[in-house]
Amino acid sequence: MALRTPDSTTDGLRNQFLIAMPSLQDGYFGQTVTYICEHTEEGAMGLVINQTLELTLEQMLRQLKLRPTEETASQPIFRGGPVQPEHGFVLHPSGDEWTGTRNLCGDLALTTSRDILDAIARGEGPEHTLIALGYAGWGPGQLESEIAENSWLMAPARHAILFTLPPEQRWNAAARLIGIDMNLISQVAGHA
Numbered sequence: 195m196a197l198r199t200p201d202s203t204t205d206g207l208r209n210q211f212l213i214a215m216p217s218l219q220d221g222y223f224g225q226t227v228t229y230i231c232e233h234t235e236e237g238a239m240g241l242v243i244n245q246t247l248e249l250t251l252e253q254m255l256r257q258l259k260l261r262p263t264e265e266t267a268s269q270p271i272f273r274g275g276p277v278q279p280e281h282g283f284v285l286h287p288s289g290d291e292w293t294g295t296r297n298l299c300g301d302l303a304l305t306t307s308r309d310i311l312d313a314i315a316r317g318e319g320p321e322h323t324l325i326a327l328g329y330a331g332w333g334p335g336q337l338e339s340e341i342a343e344n345s346w347l348m349a350p351a352r353h354a355i356l357f358t359l360p361p362e363q364r365w366n367a368a369a370r371l372i373g374i375d376m377n378l379i380s381q382v383a384g385h386a
Contacts, residue, residue: 206233207337209299211355211368212240213347216379222276227368228330229285229351231298238332241283243324243356244364246270251314251325258308260315270361274326282327284310285356286320301353322357347374 212228214220228240251269255262274283284305288297294307313319332340340346349371355364369376 208233211349213368218345227364238337240330241274241326244361245273255315263317272326274328275330277331279328285324
């Protein structure tokens with residue numbers, strides 16, 4: 195299977211799922227799915243979407259002195275990546291904008307400002323959110339190199355996987371988008 199390398203006339207790998215191959219035994223990225231928010235000549239940034247923290251949205255809002263609604267009680271907070279784990283990121287469908295909102299593609303946005311959490315606490319935030327602490331980052335050419343080394347698969351992102359599928363099912367579901375059954379792939383990387 196040939197991988198298409200991104201060029202400057204496209205969005206690169208933005209709005210794609212980066213799916214860890216079984217051979218990637220890295221303690222942090224093993225069996226992860228990362229949503230690629232940004233990919234340029236300067237590098238890439240994404241959020242791991244299937245590793246939850248021992249923290250719920252309700253607990254986070256209470257730490258920020260906000261009153262959560264019943265709907266927020268059990269929503270998990272994700273370990274978005276090892277870079278800046280003290281910073282929060284809210285991935286949500288495009289539409290309403292808050293102070294720190296950046297549109298990622300036609301139908302998704304990323305917000306980094308507290309005002310979205312205030313809105314969520316009042317029950318006025320986006321219908322779907324994925325809230326993560328930290329992010330995954332790659333320098334220039336690093337992600338392309340890791341893909342060439344068979345560390346990752348790529349698949350088009352889907353809202354159902356991002357927002358509704360239980361986190362523990364996302365790795366296999368993302369791979370199935372491109373016809374791959376992760377249970378049938380060897381944990382030993384090879385090159386054809």
